[in-house]
């Protein structure tokens with residue numbers, strides 16, 4: 001039996017609904033899957049590979065998390081590849097994707113020591129480039145400019161670049177759609193309701209995202225095509241990704257725009273697509289079988 005570490009947050013012992021559905025399916029495929037909090041020192045031979053799953057607490061220690069990922073991938077096969085994890089941990093990756101032709105939500109980037117100027121939108125969102133669960137994110141109208149400036153300063157004071165985007169009203173009306181691509185196959189999609197409300201200050205933790213309403217979404221051809229185009233633009237190519245979620249929302253003209261590409265710790269929300277658990281487990285199993293030997297080479 002091959003042993004797969006499914007990487008969670010430090011101190012977490014399970015993978016929630018994703019784990020409940022995935023672990024038995026892995027077992028049926030001869031894989032013993034075990035949730036493991038990141039930061040552990042893997043003893044040689046304990047696992048044949050590791051897949052990052054629900055390690056959303058990395059946003060509080062991105063450097064330490066990425067160092068641990070690099071260290072781990074020197075010992076056992078790790079998905080996604082460590083260079084993709086590093087690239088995807090900072091939303092400035094959106095600039096690379098835009099350069100490669102992807103339609104991205106228009107964004108002003110404000111680095112440490114820079115001032116927020118040039119806002120041309122009636123309503124706009126401020127958020128950090130390193131985030132999950134709508135952490136440290138808020139929406140403002142023009143009259144909220146002084147608070148928005150303080151918000152940007154609070155982000156950049158921590159050495160992190162801030163992002164300012166038009167508030168997409170489509171997200172309030174219909175939410176965003178996330179399309180999962182796992183093992184190269186488009187798997188399933190979810191719709192997430194908007195979470196940023198006028199007058200609600202930024203939350204220091206992931207609580208806004210934790211209470212986000214989620215529902216299954218049909219796989220529309222348009223969404224699938226957009227997701228594929230985004231993955232095609234990932235540096236190194238889409239074949240290297242074991243899993244990814246492409247989050248998209250509509251702009252003022254109804255066009256699809258990329259909000260986020262999640263290649264680190266997207267919750268799979270398998271509870272909304274339970275019939276997909278077997279296929280996801282098969283993709284993980286195929287990846288592990290393909291790479292398991294690499295571990296011995298490294299130990």
Ligand SMILES: Nc1ncnc2c1ncn2[C@@H]1O[C@H](COP(=O)(O)OP(=O)(O)O)[C@@H](O)[C@H]1O
Nearest residue numbers: 125131132133134135165166167168171194195
């Ligand atoms: N430009 C925007 N317009 C409206 N809502 C937004 C916008 N950007 C983010 N949001 C809301 O904030 C949430 C979190 O933002 P997101 O960019 O997905 O970062 P993360 O999930 O990494 O924290 C989104 O799911 C969405 O509800």
Ligand SMILES: [Mg+2]
Nearest residue numbers: 133134247260
């Ligand atoms: Mg998001």
